[in-house]
Amino acid sequence: MKKFINSVDSFLSESLAGFAAIHHDIVALGDTGTFVRRASKPNGKVALVSGGGSGHEPLHAGFVGKGMLDAACPGQVFTSPTPDQITAAASAVAGEKGVLFIVKNYAGDRMNFEMAAELHDGPTATIVTDDDVAVENSTWTTGRRGVAGTVIVEKIVGAAAEEGGSLESLKALGDEVNARTRSIGVALTSCTVPAAGKPTFALGEDEMEMGVGIHGEPGRRRVKLAPAKAIAAEMMAAVLEDLGKAGFNDGPVILLVNGFGGTPAVELYLMAAMARAELERRGLMIARAPVGSYVTSPEMAGVSLTVSAADERLLALWDAPVHTAALNWGH
Amino acid sequence: MKKFINSVDSFLSESLAGFAAIHHDIVALGDTGTFVRRASKPNGKVALVSGGGSGHEPLHAGFVGKGMLDAACPGQVFTSPTPDQITAAASAVAGEKGVLFIVKNYAGDRMNFEMAAELHDGPTATIVTDDDVAVENSTWTTGRRGVAGTVIVEKIVGAAAEEGGSLESLKALGDEVNARTRSIGVALTSCTVPAAGKPTFALGEDEMEMGVGIHGEPGRRRVKLAPAKAIAAEMMAAVLEDLGKAGFNDGPVILLVNGFGGTPAVELYLMAAMARAELERRGLMIARAPVGSYVTSPEMAGVSLTVSAADERLLALWDAPVHTAALNWGH
Numbered sequence: 060m061k062k063f064i065n066s067v068d069s070f071l072s073e074s075l076a077g078f079a080a081i082h083h084d085i086v087a088l089g090d091t092g093t094f095v096r097r098a099s100k101p102n103g104k105v106a107l108v109s110g111g112g113s114g115h116e117p118l119h120a121g122f123v124g125k126g127m128l129d130a131a132c133p134g135q136v137f138t139s140p141t142p143d144q145i146t147a148a149a150s151a152v153a154g155e156k157g158v159l160f161i162v163k164n165y166a167g168d169r170m171n172f173e174m175a176a177e178l179h180d181g182p183t184a185t186i187v188t189d190d191d192v193a194v195e196n197s198t199w200t201t202g203r204r205g206v207a208g209t210v211i212v213e214k215i216v217g218a219a220a221e222e223g224g225s226l227e228s229l230k231a232l233g234d235e236v237n238a239r240t241r242s243i244g245v246a247l248t249s250c251t252v253p254a255a256g257k258p259t260f261a262l263g264e265d266e267m268e269m270g271v272g273i274h275g276e277p278g279r280r281r282v283k284l285a286p287a288k289a290i291a292a293e294m295m296a297a298v299l300e301d302l303g304k305a306g307f308n309d310g311p312v313i314l315l316v317n318g319f320g321g322t323p324a325v326e327l328y329l330m331a332a333m334a335r336a337e338l339e340r341r342g343l344m345i346a347r348a349p350v351g352s353y354v355t356s357p358e359m360a361g362v363s364l365t366v367s368a369a370d371e372r373l374l375a376l377w378d379a380p381v382h383t384a385a386l387n388w389g390h
Numbered sequence: 391m392k393k394f395i396n397s398v399d400s401f402l403s404e405s406l407a408g409f410a411a412i413h414h415d416i417v418a419l420g421d422t423g424t425f426v427r428r429a430s431k432p433n434g435k436v437a438l439v440s441g442g443g444s445g446h447e448p449l450h451a452g453f454v455g456k457g458m459l460d461a462a463c464p465g466q467v468f469t470s471p472t473p474d475q476i477t478a479a480a481s482a483v484a485g486e487k488g489v490l491f492i493v494k495n496y497a498g499d500r501m502n503f504e505m506a507a508e509l510h511d512g513p514t515a516t517i518v519t520d521d522d523v524a525v526e527n528s529t530w531t532t533g534r535r536g537v538a539g540t541v542i543v544e545k546i547v548g549a550a551a552e553e554g555g556s557l558e559s560l561k562a563l564g565d566e567v568n569a570r571t572r573s574i575g576v577a578l579t580s581c582t583v584p585a586a587g588k589p590t591f592a593l594g595e596d597e598m599e600m601g602v603g604i605h606g607e608p609g610r611r612r613v614k615l616a617p618a619k620a621i622a623a624e625m626m627a628a629v630l631e632d633l634g635k636a637g638f639n640d641g642p643v644i645l646l647v648n649g650f651g652g653t654p655a656v657e658l659y660l661m662a663a664m665a666r667a668e669l670e671r672r673g674l675m676i677a678r679a680p681v682g683s684y685v686t687s688p689e690m691a692g693v694s695l696t697v698s699a700a701d702e703r704l705l706a707l708w709d710a711p712v713h714t715a716a717l718n719w720g721h
Contacts, residue, residue, distance in 0.1 A: 061578040061598070063618040063657040063693060073618075074656045077663030081647075081679050116655040247392040267392070287394040287404075316412075320654050323688050324447040325405045326394040332408030348412050357654050358691075362394060387718060 060256045067254050071113055071135065078120060082384045085124045093140075094148035095120045096130040105220045105229055106130070106152040109161040109213060110145060111168050112137040114252065115273060118210065118354045121385030127217035128161075128383075136252050136357065137274050139167035145175035149183070157182030157226040161213055161233065163205030164189040184226050186233035188212055190242045190365065192301040193270030193278050204272050207317040207354040207365045208240035211377075214386065218379035236367065239307055241298045244278070244363035245290055246271035248321060250356035269293065273319070273356050273363075287326075291333030294364045299341065307368035310344030313377060315365035320355030322362055327351070330362050338366070346374050353385065391587045398585050402444055402466065409451060413715045416455040424471075425479035426451045427461040436551045436560055437461070437483040440492040440544060441476060442499050443468040445583065446604060449541065449685045452716030458548035459492075459714075467583050467688065468605050470498035476506035480514070488513030488557040492544055492564065494536030495520040515557050517564035519543055521573045521696065523632040524601030524609050535603050538648040538685040538696045539571035542708070545717065549710035567698065570638055572629040575609070575694035576621055577602035579652060581687035600624065604650070604687050604694075618657075622664030625695045630672065638699035641675030644708060646696035651686035653693055658682070661693050669697070677705055684716065 064070050072092065079088040079095060087098045094110070109119040110132030119131035129152040132140035149158045158179060162172045164187050176183040190208030197204050216233045224232070246268040249258035259275035262268060267290070270278025285293075302308075316331040318324075331350045338345055346369055354363070369377070380389035395401050403423065410419040410426060418429045425441070440450040441463030450462035460483040463471035480489045489510060493503045495518050507514040521539030528535050547564045555563070577599040580589035590606035593599060598621070601609025616624075633639075647662040649655075662681045669676055677700055685694070700708070711720035 061595070061615055061691065063578075063621065063653065063661050065617045065619050065660075070660065071656070073663050074660040077659035077661075077666070080666060081659065081662050081681050113656065114654075116659075121655070247394075264392070284392055286396045288396050290394065321652055321689070322394065323445075323651050323686060324452070324683075325402070325444065325688075328408035328412065328447075329396075329401065329405040330394050330408075331412050332404050335408070335411060350412050352655075355654060357656075358652070360392065360689075 060251055060253065062253060064253060070253055071133065075133065085382060085384060089148060089151050091147045093144045094130050094132045095123050096148065096152050097124060100152060103154060103156065104223060105156045105226050106154060106158045107161060107217055107220055108145065108148050108152065108158055110134065110140045111163050112139060114357050115354050117385035122210065122213050122383050124383035125390055126221055126379055126381035127213050127386065136254065139171045142171045142174035142178060145172055146178045149175060149179045153181050157184070159226060159229050160185040161209065161216070162187050163209055164202055165199045165204065166201060167199060182226055184230040186212060186230060186237065188237050190237060190240045191272065192241050192297050193243050197272055198276040206242045206244065206273050207315055207363045208237065208242045208367065210353050211240055211313060211315060211365065211367045212236045214381065215373055215376040218376040221379065236373065238305065240365060240367040241301050242363050242365040243294045243297045244271045244273065244361060245269050245294060246319065246359055246361035248360040250275045250359040252357060271361060273354060275356060275359065287329055288333050291330055292337055295334055295337035298364060298366050302366060302368060311346035311369050311374065312338065312343055313367040313369050314338060314345050314348040316348065316350040317354055317363045317365065318352035319359040319361040320352050321358050321360035327362060334364050347377055391582055391584065393584060395584060401584055402464065406464065416713060416715060420479060420482050422478045424475045425461050425463045426454050427479065427483050428455055431483060434485060434487065435554060436487045436557050437485060437489045438492060438548055438551055439476065439480050439483065439489055441465065441471045442494050443470060445688050446685050448716035453541065453544050453714050455714035456721060457552055457710055457712035458544050458717065467585060470502045473502050473505040473509060476503055477509045480506060480510045484512050488515070490557060490560050491516040492540065493518050494540055495533055496530045496535070497532060498530060513557055515561040517543060517561060517568065519568050521568060521571045522603065523572050523628050524574050528603055529607040537573045537575065537604050538646055538694045539568065539573045539698065541684050542571055542644060542646060542696065542698045543567045545712065546704055546707040549707040552710065567704065569636065571696060571698040572632050573694050573696040574625045574628050575602045575604065575650070575692060576600050576625060577650065577690055577692035579691040581606045581690040583688060602692060604685060606687060606690065618660055619664050622661055623668055626665055626668035629695060629697050633697060633699060642677035642700050642705065643669065643674055644698040644700050645669060645676050645679040647679065647681040648685055648694045648696065649683035650690040650692040651683050652689050652691035658693060665695050678708055
């Protein structure tokens with residue numbers, strides 16, 4: 060393992076301090092040093108708090124700021140934030156309208172956010188994202204995993220919160236966006252957790268893991284590396300079949316082409332071209348198509364494709380101003 | 391080599407088509423399909439044209455748009471764009487005020503941009519960037535290499551062009567920013583060129599290349615991997631010593647922490663924290679500090695640190711609105 064690191068113990072706190080110092084116009088470290096919150100607290104809105112294990116940056120701290128989250132709690136790499144970490148964040152940003160937690164569907168995250176919600180003094184609600192169609196149940200998950208679709212939920216619900224939506228309406232909106240959103244990932248190489256110091260799994264020189272999770276969890280099948288066009292076709296078929304079963308058969312859609320971190324932009328745009336062709340072949344209108352490394356896994360080469368069935372209202376919320384480290388427009 | 395690719399021959403054109411389709415609100419493919427230009431041509435300004443070998447994305451196509459470049463010419467991976475490719479781009483975006491080329495200091499790039507300037511029918515000027523302090527002369531370079539500091543030149547000159555600056559004044563401004571800017575890079579792993587299919591150079595499991603070039607050119611020395619703090623200290627010492635010799639001994643500065651592509655954001659922010667500490671220890675005021683993967687090398691894990699001695703005028707140009715795929719604010 061080769062990393063820019065001083066020690067495994069100080070790795071995350073030093074990085075988080077760097078992140079907060081660099082983006083001091085947008086975020087600040089919480090008093091406990093264990094969470095990131097907006098640099099200035101907005102008044103009279105529902106507070107959005109997300110979090111989860113580190114290693115997926117810019118998720119979630121990169122999405123704290125106007126138009127998205129109010130706070131994010133990063134755990135150790137691939138480890139859930141603790142309940143006291145979450146309650147500290149929640150109480151730092153909570154107002155009268157309450158706190159909305161956005162939680163990816165992993166057992167540890169759900170348990171700790173649930174405990175935090177019980178401990179928090181004030182109204183709360185929780186959105187659980189589970190957009191990964193690859194597998195039912197997984198290493199750390201009952202049901203489906205929450206992956207890159209979480210970014211779409213955080214953006215759209217964040218915009219609605221900024222407009223003054225109630226806790227109840229935002230919870231319903233987040234659940235709706237999650238229900239309209241499907242993802243699948245593929246890995247060309249493994250991730251490497253700093254504390255472990257070696258790759259999480261082994262892939263042959265000519266193999267890929269189709270349906271991989273963002274922690275390197277097994278996918279649907281390990282197969283020979285295929286041309287990009289064939290990979291995109293298999294991924295889009297999985298996503299669109301599942302969306303279709305839920306009644307979402309036409310556009311407009313948001314297509315999110317997400318790199319796992321180890322994949323160059325030139326390959327992401329090539330995969331974006333292949334994914335677009337698959338959608339267009341089916342007559343689906345692509346309304347928005349963010350391309351970038353938004354939900355990553357340390358050193359993993361790979362990509363995930365997310366399709367979210369949108370409408371005028373959801374696209375307006377997607378387009379609303381946002382000012383965070385990782386998404387920034389219109390403010 | 392594992393990449394998302396259909397064939398080595400179609401790799402770049404498919405990716406570029408994807409890039410242009412995804413960012414159709416910002417850019418368009420040129421008629422020849424060999425360059426990227428702004429989606430709508432602005433009137434009455436000097437046209438900024440850059441380019442160079444592919445493999446460094448988002449440089450340069452990711453910086454085409456309002457407030458930065460008018461066109462970018464990507465060559466094959468690590469291969470200069472051809473003179474006819476450059477002249478096609480120049481004539482597509484040229485207006486009465488002329489064309490300003492921004493060229494990184496590599497022999498092939500300089501030669502081909504020079505030929506293009508001779509072929510172009512109209513006034514031209516050229517800024518050559520050579521911000522890399524690691525070595526004098528290199529594999530493909532006489533003098534110093536042009537690396538991540540090029541982004542700062544393109545942003546600042548782009549803003550001044552938008553304000554209506556003349557060809558002569560913009561050329562002088564670009565030369566000035568280049569003279570105020572120094573960079574150095576370090577690699578933890580090699581890059582891999584698709585057409586070659588294997589790593590460009592070999593590094594031991596516990597080694598790093600201090601002073602590496604963005605094409606994997608040799609640096610100053612190959613040494614044992616060190617703690618991040620020590621790496622940052624050596625890099626900042628090299629950069630600041632050289633800046634000091636040129637008379638730039640105090641702030642404010644722009645600190646650019648650039649990932650080579652294979653390095654996770656969490657490590658970039660850790661290096662940003664270490665670099666900040668080095669600057670602060672010397673009493674240098676950090677006015678702006680962009681952190682991201684702006685000038686990359688395929689699959690290379692590593693980072694470069696750039697310091698640009700700024701002043702009020704240069705910071706105002708840095709802050710001016712920009713709307714490109716890779717930099718986007720204030721528009």
